[in-house]
Every structure is written in C-alpha cells, then in structure tokens.
Amino acid sequence: MANAERLAEIMQALASPVRLRILSALRIQPSTVTELGEMLQVGQTTLSNHLRLLRHLSLVSGSRDGRHIHYSLFDDHVTELLDEAIGHLEHLP
Structure with missing residues (x-):
C-alpha cells in the first residue's frame, strides 16, 4: 500500500510539463536554478518550488557549491524512467 502511494506521488509529479522540462534539462547537464530559468524561460520562484518537490520525491x-546548488537527476533510474516514457510516446498513434 505504501509503495503504491509513493509511486502515485511520483507519477503525479511527472504529470507537470514544467517538471518534465526540468528533468529533461537536468538529463543533459547539472544546473543551478538560474541556469534552468534561462534555459526553460521559467521564473526562479516557480523553479524552486518544483525542484523542492522533485527533491522530496528523490527524482x-x-x-551545494558556495551560494549555489547544482541540481542533477537523482540516479540512472530517473534517466531510464524518462527514456521509457519518451519511448512509449513515440509508439502512440
């Protein structure tokens, strides 16, 4: 039961286009909030809120590097999850 609830939380997090764009950008390279904001054209406050949730879910x-935090994907499983989702999308009619 607890696993199903945790997985549902992760799937809900992946249902956000902004969070998917963040994960896709981090798949390419680790980045700070400022760098992500420039790449994705999203405000810092919005990004920080999304990143807090993604960190909470271990995605x-x-x-920390001085005053900056460099964000990256949690591990290779997150990359694989994104790859599988994109692969599935490519097979849809």
Whole structure:
C-alpha cells in the first residue's frame, strides 16, 4: 500500500510539463536554478518550488557549491524512467 502511494506521488509529479522540462534539462547537464530559468524561460520562484518537490520525491538531488546548488537527476533510474516514457510516446498513434 505504501509503495503504491509513493509511486502515485511520483507519477503525479511527472504529470507537470514544467517538471518534465526540468528533468529533461537536468538529463543533459547539472544546473543551478538560474541556469534552468534561462534555459526553460521559467521564473526562479516557480523553479524552486518544483525542484523542492522533485527533491522530496528523490527524482533530483542538489549539491551545494558556495551560494549555489547544482541540481542533477537523482540516479540512472530517473534517466531510464524518462527514456521509457519518451519511448512509449513515440509508439502512440
């Protein structure tokens, strides 16, 4: 039961186009909030809120470098999850 609830939370997080764009950008390279904002044309407050949720769900991690936090995908499983979803999308009519 707990696994089903946790998985549902993750799937809900993936239902946001902004969060999917964040994950896709981090798939290419680790980035700060400022760098993500420039790449995705999304405000810093919005990005920070989304990143907080993605960190809570262990989809991204952050490493501090002075005043900046460099965000990256949590592990290879997140990359595989994105690849599988994109692969599925390519097979839809």
